[in-house]
Amino acid sequence: MKKNPIISALLLGHIALVGITSSQSVFAGGSHAHQPALTDEVEKGPNNGRMLRDGDLAIELAIFETGVPPEFRIYATNNETAISPSDIDINVKLTRLGDVVDDISFFRENDYLRGDMEIYEPHSFAVTLTATYQGKDYHWHYDNFEGRVTIADDLAKSMDIQTSIIGPKALHQRHQAYGKLVLAPNAIRNISARFAGEVKKLHITQGQWVTKGQKLLTVESNNNLSNYDIKAPMAGYISAQMTGVGEQTGDKTLLTIADTRQLIAEVAVYGEMKKVVPSAPVALTIGDTTVNTNFFDALPQLTDNQAKIYRAYVDNSDGKFSLGQFAKASISLGTFNAVMAVNKDALQAFRDFTVVYTKIGEQYEVRMLELGRESDGWVEILSGINSGDSYVSKNSYIIKADIEKSGASHDH
Template sequence: MSKTNLKPIILVIIIGIILAGLILNLEKTSFSEEAEHNASGTDIGDDDMKDEIGPKGGKIFTTGNFSAEVTIFEKGVEPQFRLYLYENGKPIPPTDAKAAITLSRLGRPAQLFSFNPLGDYLLGDQIVEEPHSFDAAIAVEWRGKVFHWGYSQIEARIEMTEDTLASTGIQIQTAGPATLKPKVQLPGIIVFNHHNIVRVVPRAPGIVIEVPRHLGEHVEEGTVLAVVESQLLADLRSQYLAAQKRLALANANFRREKLLWEEKITAKQEYLTTQQLQSEAEIALELSAAKLRAIGERPETTSQLKNLTRYEIRSPISGLITTKSIARGQVIKEDAEIFTVVDTSTMYAELTVYPRDLDIIRLGQKAAIKSTATNIEGTGKITYITAMLNAQTRTAMARITLDNTSGLWRDGMFVNGAVNTEEIEVPVAVTMDALQTLFDWTVVFVRYGNYFEARPLELGRNDGEMVEVLDGLSAGEQYAAGNSFAVKAELGKSGAEHDH
């Protein structure tokens, strides 16, 4: 192999050795007090090393008559390294040199940037990810010599001791796998349980003489709702009482005739006749009793009544009186709906399901229901989904049964429903309350020892409590979760800037 072909290989080996040495050196100094509190950084280089600003506004490093200016350019493009080269302060073509930069970040492997000439500068081959907080090792080969420098740049990083964490209430969690339970938000309304609605009718016509219960009252099963004078009921009761007396008389005649027949005093025909009359009396009594039972009366109490026309209309269930269509003096028919009583121990939440969600809403899915106007909350399962869409709104309805023994849910109350549609396993997730906005980034503050550094994230799906992290954070890294805003506040007090 010729000497000409060996030169590039030897150059790469030399640069690699130098960069490795610089990385080790920078790692030892990156957590020093000076590095943490001096945002402008510390240059590491050969003789004549100075911390200066170059013509392009970047950091310029000089050894002898050769200088390199490092900038992070991000106007209209993703952040990128640009290197400008100078000899005795005058620009030189970027094609005359080769360069590499290695970045070391908290909790991240070293990142090596190669450079290619473009225009009047050398352009890095990768994006410089935010935040621009790192230790940089620079190596440039020019005219057969290798020049190396280094600097530290701190951004969006703050030191907080354990005592500070305790006093500010900052909670630490570890990023890792999670099961997301995405929710579909649906609007809805609370309505009565249709199976618990009873419409009360009198069953017998008459004139209303008492209405002791009123609209909105809660009544127990058997409570008297109204009292009616009913001639029809009086007739039925009279028929029952008469049938009772006829049966008693028939029983007495039968016993007498039976005794006389057994003693052969009367003929058998007379005995059989009284037996038939007894059976007919029993049938008549049972028929009159059945008529009373048909309108809700207890025949056995009829003989105790002083007023045969008095008809007490009672509540068939325990519940709330929601409608009342009766007043004293009113003549009512047997089929008139005079009260509606509703058992409110359970209620329905009827949620509006839009066409886009029809394929993911299923029977049995759990849903969290919350009032839009109050803090009332409840949970239940979807028990019914309409098979047809509403002709006007083109939506379906999903029904959730809610426990309402507390009586807090009311008919007509507007609610929002969060329906759990599926469970998704993700490799890395953080809590939603850990997310903060900083420099137009969505970040979490990642913990390294006593230091917290903002880490911009690329986020995926969430369920309102946890959010999937697609990029920017690895499983096992600790971050500020609860009260993470306190870290942002401390960072603001420290005067951290987004300045390159």
């Protein structure tokens, strides 16, 4: 979807982008405070963790996720000498959007301290680390935000950013297949002469619609030279004409009548044969028209390419459809109740995740989702957000674009 340049200008002027900052407020035993400039580059330690320093004490706070869910590991040194994990007490609190606090304690493992809970996505939070070493208390605080943006409600309204509430929804599971329109087996008649003779007159032309009992041909009998009429045994159009005035009828087919007022869609199903019942509801898209109907049966044999053919009647009394026309079929496999579902248009890509943006106050933040089944423009959500949460259901691309402008990185 193309962004409005006016909206872009408004965003540049009014949206407060929240990215990862390197600001650290450091209080060592209440003795002093240090606030680096926002342009300070974050110092990384030998384990690719963030370095927190106060005097001779240094703590590396690293996220480890090789073979395990993401978790904190801490390596501490004093005057560049490793501190035994049993000689220092550390606690970390992560304050997430909505004032959710993850309180993490640590236990000794090998030469480091290991956190006792998973650091779940998004890794977007204010970090508060407290440590006690040799009877002295240390405190650090910094913001580690990603995938977050602040937009005033009046501006969001002007850009038509709409939200909905996550909740349960009844979804219809469907299977997509293709087919084409054919004549019903009893919708065609081959017309021949009862008594052999000469065709004296044709009362119809090929392509003409005829009604039941309408006169088709006049034939002069070879036996008694008397004329008799051949009439239409049903309504339909003359689909084929194989004779003309002056020709002998013999016992051949002279005309063919086809009744196209009701056609059959023959739909080839490959992957879901066991799930499709012969009476399943099906929505057929034929050209620019959608027909809601039901299958009435399934042919017992498979096609040469191992498809099973399901058949549904299609009303063609207005002559809108043509024989051989292709149809796209959306076959109902049944209804299921999703505990959570979101509008498919709300989904966006963020790093390697599919996400929606939750809204708390005037702030928006990514929520990484585990997706389930999809149906009719809705997607089942298995995890990653909570029922009752507010999410951006319309124009979520605006949120995505402006979060990307912030250039916030993923801090591990």
